[in-house]
Amino acid sequence: MASSGALEKPRQLSLQDLDALALGAWILGTGGGGDPYHKLLNTKMLYREGMFAALIDPFDLADDALVAVVSTMGAPLVGKERIPDAYHALRPVRTMEDFLGRPFDAVMSMEIGGGNGVHPTMVAAFTGYPVVDADGMGRAYPELQMTSFAVGGLSCIPFALSDIRENDVLITTAVDNRWVERLARSLTTEVGSTATICMAPRTGAEIKEHGILHTTTQAIGLGHAVLEARRNHLDPVDAIISVGRGLRLFTGKVIDVDRHATKGFLRGRARIEGLGADAGSEFTVHFQNEFSVGYQDDKAAVMTPDLICVVDSVSGDGISTEAIRYGQRVTVLALPGPDVFKSENGLTFAGPRAFGFDLDFRSVFQDESK
Amino acid sequence: MASSGALEKPRQLSLQDLDALALGAWILGTGGGGDPYHKLLNTKMLYREGMFAALIDPFDLADDALVAVVSTMGAPLVGKERIPDAYHALRPVRTMEDFLGRPFDAVMSMEIGGGNGVHPTMVAAFTGYPVVDADGMGRAYPELQMTSFAVGGLSCIPFALSDIRENDVLITTAVDNRWVERLARSLTTEVGSTATICMAPRTGAEIKEHGILHTTTQAIGLGHAVLEARRNHLDPVDAIISVGRGLRLFTGKVIDVDRHATKGFLRGRARIEGLGADAGSEFTVHFQNEFSVGYQDDKAAVMTPDLICVVDSVSGDGISTEAIRYGQRVTVLALPGPDVFKSENGLTFAGPRAFGFDLDFRSVFQDESK
Numbered sequence: 001m002a003s004s005g006a007l008e009k010p011r012q013l014s015l016q017d018l019d020a021l022a023l024g025a026w027i028l029g030t031g032g033g034g035d036p037y038h039k040l041l042n043t044k045m046l047y048r049e050g051m052f053a054a055l056i057d058p059f060d061l062a063d064d065a066l067v068a069v070v071s072t073m074g075a076p077l078v079g080k081e082r083i084p085d086a087y088h089a090l091r092p093v094r095t096m097e098d099f100l101g102r103p104f105d106a107v108m109s110m111e112i113g114g115g116n117g118v119h120p121t122m123v124a125a126f127t128g129y130p131v132v133d134a135d136g137m138g139r140a141y142p143e144l145q146m147t148s149f150a151v152g153g154l155s156c157i158p159f160a161l162s163d164i165r166e167n168d169v170l171i172t173t174a175v176d177n178r179w180v181e182r183l184a185r186s187l188t189t190e191v192g193s194t195a196t197i198c199m200a201p202r203t204g205a206e207i208k209e210h211g212i213l214h215t216t217t218q219a220i221g222l223g224h225a226v227l228e229a230r231r232n233h234l235d236p237v238d239a240i241i242s243v244g245r246g247l248r249l250f251t252g253k254v255i256d257v258d259r260h261a262t263k264g265f266l267r268g269r270a271r272i273e274g275l276g277a278d279a280g281s282e283f284t285v286h287f288q289n290e291f292s293v294g295y296q297d298d299k300a301a302v303m304t305p306d307l308i309c310v311v312d313s314v315s316g317d318g319i320s321t322e323a324i325r326y327g328q329r330v331t332v333l334a335l336p337g338p339d340v341f342k343s344e345n346g347l348t349f350a351g352p353r354a355f356g357f358d359l360d361f362r363s364v365f366q367d368e369s370k
Numbered sequence: 371m372a373s374s375g376a377l378e379k380p381r382q383l384s385l386q387d388l389d390a391l392a393l394g395a396w397i398l399g400t401g402g403g404g405d406p407y408h409k410l411l412n413t414k415m416l417y418r419e420g421m422f423a424a425l426i427d428p429f430d431l432a433d434d435a436l437v438a439v440v441s442t443m444g445a446p447l448v449g450k451e452r453i454p455d456a457y458h459a460l461r462p463v464r465t466m467e468d469f470l471g472r473p474f475d476a477v478m479s480m481e482i483g484g485g486n487g488v489h490p491t492m493v494a495a496f497t498g499y500p501v502v503d504a505d506g507m508g509r510a511y512p513e514l515q516m517t518s519f520a521v522g523g524l525s526c527i528p529f530a531l532s533d534i535r536e537n538d539v540l541i542t543t544a545v546d547n548r549w550v551e552r553l554a555r556s557l558t559t560e561v562g563s564t565a566t567i568c569m570a571p572r573t574g575a576e577i578k579e580h581g582i583l584h585t586t587t588q589a590i591g592l593g594h595a596v597l598e599a600r601r602n603h604l605d606p607v608d609a610i611i612s613v614g615r616g617l618r619l620f621t622g623k624v625i626d627v628d629r630h631a632t633k634g635f636l637r638g639r640a641r642i643e644g645l646g647a648d649a650g651s652e653f654t655v656h657f658q659n660e661f662s663v664g665y666q667d668d669k670a671a672v673m674t675p676d677l678i679c680v681v682d683s684v685s686g687d688g689i690s691t692e693a694i695r696y697g698q699r700v701t702v703l704a705l706p707g708p709d710v711f712k713s714e715n716g717l718t719f720a721g722p723r724a725f726g727f728d729l730d731f732r733s734v735f736q737d738e739s740k
Binding site for chain 1: 465468469532535536537538539540541542543544545549552553556557559560561
């Protein structure tokens with residue numbers, strides 16, 4: 001997808017960039033990754049105190065540079081009550097540095113989607129480490145092994161996790177990335193379904209080979225497009241489709257939400273009644289933190305790893321699985337996902353069957369890509 | 371309780387000592403700590419391969435000696451199917467050594483009771499580290515914070531845990547020892563309710579001040595007394611009472627067991643119908659891995675931190691909460707517990723209320739001790 005090409009060396013993110021990043025990441029979150037709002041406020045607060053976040057192009061990283069891959073883990077719903085803070089985001093990074101016996105050179109998102117797209121800017125402002133313009137998902141996914149690094153065969157240990165108190169845990173050896181997910185998930189559930197994490201340190205070389213590149217820039221671009229459409233009284237949804245090369249799948253009103261926070265996840269589905277051209281039809285989006293599969297009138301219409309984005313039909317704001325509710329006027333969009341997840345291995349990790357749907361992946365962009 | 375006094379420097383444990391240790395630890399386990407049998411076989415197997423375990427008096431430890439405090443964690447029932455092995459016992463010790471960047475000088479039991487009393491001999495034979503003649507409980511207790519070290523205000527982090535696969539976890543910071551218990555318990559449950567652990571390294575000075583001293587020797591002494599009684603056709607239960615300065619509380623037949631493995635523990639109760647002098651009366655022992663409170667005809671008769679030991683009325687063998695079953699002829703004994711658990715702080719950690727019983731602690735040895 002859209003890439004800015006070469007960046008000058010670390011470039012400080014402006015407040016406008018941060019606003020656009022939060023907006024774009026919320027759309028790319030496909031319903032998950034948590035609400036970016038409080039993390040955005042945290043980073044802005046650090047900016048007011050003279051601490052800034054800069055963005056660095058992955059190709060400007062030395063091959064042996066060491067990068068902290070950071071995120072929040074848990075049920076996004078919990079973040080609505082226990083507000084994220086920058087110190088909590090920093091803790092697993094420090095735990096990992098103590099374990100490694102050396103500091104990091106940069107920080108990056110595990111997932112560009114939702115609050116986790118903004119997450120590294122808090123760490124960056126605190127530490128002075130630049131944010132790498134890349135992530136491991138190109139969106140948000142609910143489980144740790146659903147990263148391009150895991151698909152590429154890289155381990156996600158050592159792995160550090162911190163709760164909101166003063167509990168810090170390191171997973172130092174693991175059978176595989178699924179076991180890291182299981183262990184970290186049981187810890188996350190025990191501490192209240194919200195934790196911050198720092199995954200295995202990634203080298204510059206690993207990021208250039210296995211990362212999803214320039215996704216921070218992509219999110220900022222999406223956000224700026226929406227903001228510009230609003231300023232010019234144009235349709236923000238059209239702007240998303242245009243900049244994101246997406247497809248409009250369905251437009252309607254949310255008529256029912258079935259949602260429960262369980263075992264560290266937010267699971268359920270939302271039913272949308274068609275409006276306008278879609279009147280008389282119904283669309284159901286299923287979710288496990290993120291939207292995983294969408295059915296139009298009982299026919300599977302869109303599925304992961306295509307990005308399923310539900311946005312406010314008027315404002316273009318991303319709507320998340322913890323915030324979707326009765327009465328909202330929404331548009332369901334598909335955006336193309338990173339190719340790495342369409343490989344056989346990628347589909348095993350993040351295809352519809354990884355979410356419990358016995359479906360063969362079929363992209364809504366299939367014709368285009370063949 | 372019985373102490374051997376000064377030991378010569380590390381003294382190799384004989385095969386007879388190992389047998390006696392397993393037997394004595396099973397009695398001191400108060401129903402828990404797991405069956406010592408498979409751990410005993412493991413250590414004997416290492417002996418056959420020329421690897422031996424030596425015992426060292428805590429007072430022979432340098433103040434700055436660093437000791438690995440080891441144990442199995444989980445529901446003892448699981449150990450009946452997934453047999454312990456020495457390599458698994460070693461793993462968290464190596465994880466901790468890697469984290470500390472230095473080797474240990476010795477190893478000791480977290481709890482002398484049950485299989486965990488034998489546990490460090492596996493590590494000792496493997497590594498050559500001597501076993502310190504001490505533990506942190508003087509018995510077995512189900513939860514991590516129920517140690518003399520915790521009562522003395524020492525933290526049990528860093529804390530290493532290994533499952534039976536290749537998953538290793540370190541807790542590097544914790545709010546308190548109860549949080550270590552919660553986090554470790556959720557991990558243990560996730561990996562199948564059995565794990566091996568290495569608690570915070572303890573220095574020689576800490577062990578001399580806060581450890582329960584000479585409990586390995588005590589267990590060996592108890593075991594030898596039972597073995598000698600058997601050889602001489604005397605009553606092994608009398609021998610336990612005599613050597614352990616215990617009290618006979620009840621003799622009868624197990625008529626009902628209610629037992630369930632849940633949330634990493636084995637919980638329930640066993641009902642014993644009186645025989646002989648106790649005919650017409652009934653005794654119920656409640657347990658959470660270990661026996662916690664005993665009622666005679668609905669009156670609380672004995673409670674933690676007194677040791678509640680259920681032994682085979684004929685052989686004197688300890689009977690554990692996972693093995694107690696209908697029809698067994700058993701004797702319920704009380705043995706005096708370490709004083710540290712009778713302090714206000716000790717009772718908070720390991721008194722009857724810590725096990726959910728709203729009872730003020732009253733020792734069966736109370737008159738004697740006043």
